[in-house]
Amino acid sequence: MKFIGAKNSGKVSIFGVPYDGTTCFRSGARFGPDGIRFFSENLETYSPVLKRDLADVEFTDVGNVEVSASPERMVKEVEVFVDRFEIPVMIGGEHSVTYPVVRSLKKSYNNLTIVHFDAHADLRDEYSGTKFSHACVMRRILELGCRIIQIGIRSGTKEEFDLIDENPLIERIDIKRLPERLREESFVYFTVDIDYFDPAFAPGTGTPEPCGGNPVEFFEILYNLPPVKITGFDVVEVSPPYDPSGITQMLAAKIIREMILKFWGGE
Numbered sequence: 217m218k219f220i221g222a223k224n225s226g227k228v229s230i231f232g233v234p235y236d237g238t239t240c241f242r243s244g245a246r247f248g249p250d251g252i253r254f255f256s257e258n259l260e261t262y263s264p265v266l267k268r269d270l271a272d273v274e275f276t277d278v279g280n281v282e283v284s285a286s287p288e289r290m291v292k293e294v295e296v297f298v299d300r301f302e303i304p305v306m307i308g309g310e311h312s313v314t315y316p317v318v319r320s321l322k323k324s325y326n327n328l329t330i331v332h333f334d335a336h337a338d339l340r341d342e343y344s345g346t347k348f349s350h351a352c353v354m355r356r357i358l359e360l361g362c363r364i365i366q367i368g369i370r371s372g373t374k375e376e377f378d379l380i381d382e383n384p385l386i387e388r389i390d391i392k393r394l395p396e397r398l399r400e401e402s403f404v405y406f407t408v409d410i411d412y413f414d415p416a417f418a419p420g421t422g423t424p425e426p427c428g429g430n431p432v433e434f435f436e437i438l439y440n441l442p443p444v445k446i447t448g449f450d451v452v453e454v455s456p457p458y459d460p461s462g463i464t465q466m467l468a469a470k471i472i473r474e475m476i477l478k479f480w481g482g483e
Contacts, residue, residue: 218277219307219472220256226274227302228480230472233294233309236455237285238349242422244455248468249280249307251456256469263474265439268481275305275476287348291316299323305476307468308452310422311338311350314407318357321447325403328447329363330354331394333412333434335425337372339379339386350453358385363401367391368412371425391433395440406449406475410468418467420459431467438478446479 219230232249239245261270281297283290294316298304306317311334322328332338332354339358343349347356354364366380366388380386389397398404411421414428451468459465 217250217253219253220259221261221270221273221275222277223274224276226276228273228275228305228476229301229303230275230277230305230307231297232280232307233283233313234280235283235290235308235313236310236422237290238287238312238344238346239310239422240344240349240351242455242458244457245308245310245422245453247456248309248452248454251465252307252451252454252468252472253277255462255465256473258466259469259473263477265435266474266477266481268477270473270477273476273481275480287312287346291319291348295320303480304448305472306448306450306452307472308450308454311353311407311409311452312348314450314452315348315353315356317448317450318362318405319360321405322360322362325447327402329365329401329404330357331398331404331406332364332366333368333407333429334366334409335368335371335411335428336409336423337366337369337376337380339372339376358383361385363387365389365394365397367394368429370427391429391437394437395442398444399442401444403445403447405447408449408451408471409453410451410464411453413467418464420455420464421453422455422458423453435474438474441478449475
């Protein structure tokens with residue numbers, strides 16, 4: 217199964233990481249990549265807002281990565297896999313899978329900024345006996361020296377929020393500030409945890425959190441982003457077993473389509 221419009225060539229490479237080995241509440245994100253691909257078939261390839269078509273974009277879907285259950289081994293396996301791509305677009309899987317992608321990109325982009333859409337801070341140093349839990353992913357990315365712009369964060373420990381306040385590499389902003397804020401950045405990677413959105417719009421996730429963002433505002437901001445160098449992006453934490461209606465998978469598929477067209481559809 218391929219994401220709609222995917223070809224066999226191009227510098228943009230979609231891949232899935234069907235992994236939820238550290239999920240701490242409700243597992244099922246391992247079904248996310250294929251669930252999102254399935255619902256992408258319900259999308260048209262054309263975006264009427266951007267006036268661009270996936271049929272005109274060279275991008276490929278290389279399938280899913282086979283990974284070990286161990287989070288430590290998973291990180292190494294995904295990093296090696298991503299090293300061969302120029303522009304990675306990842307479909308998760310739980311959020312821990314973002315760390316090895318960023319670690320791979322950091323080899324090429326020293327001055328890398330991560331735009332992090334999420335309900336949770338994900339800044340724990342360790343959780344459930346591992347430093348590579350999905351609850352630790354932003355802490356590990358911070359240790360790489362990346363600047364992190366967080367949007368939608370509304371859950372976490374006091375220690376995590378203290379770290380946000382104290383560390384100059386982390387900035388928590390309202391989504392409306394993002395277009396202006398990105399004008400200051402050189403190289404950007406987007407990671408979209410689907411629980412950034414309110415559960416009313418995205419119930420299919422392992423750790424839903426009330427009072428989240430809405431898709432209309434998200435897409436309005438996306439369409440108005442300034443031209444910056446995008447190194448890749450991911451959409452993670454979609455858990456199809458908790459959304460038999462498919463609205464979460466459909467939202468994720470549209471995010472992927474619109475981001476590909478916004479960032480690379482005009483080339």
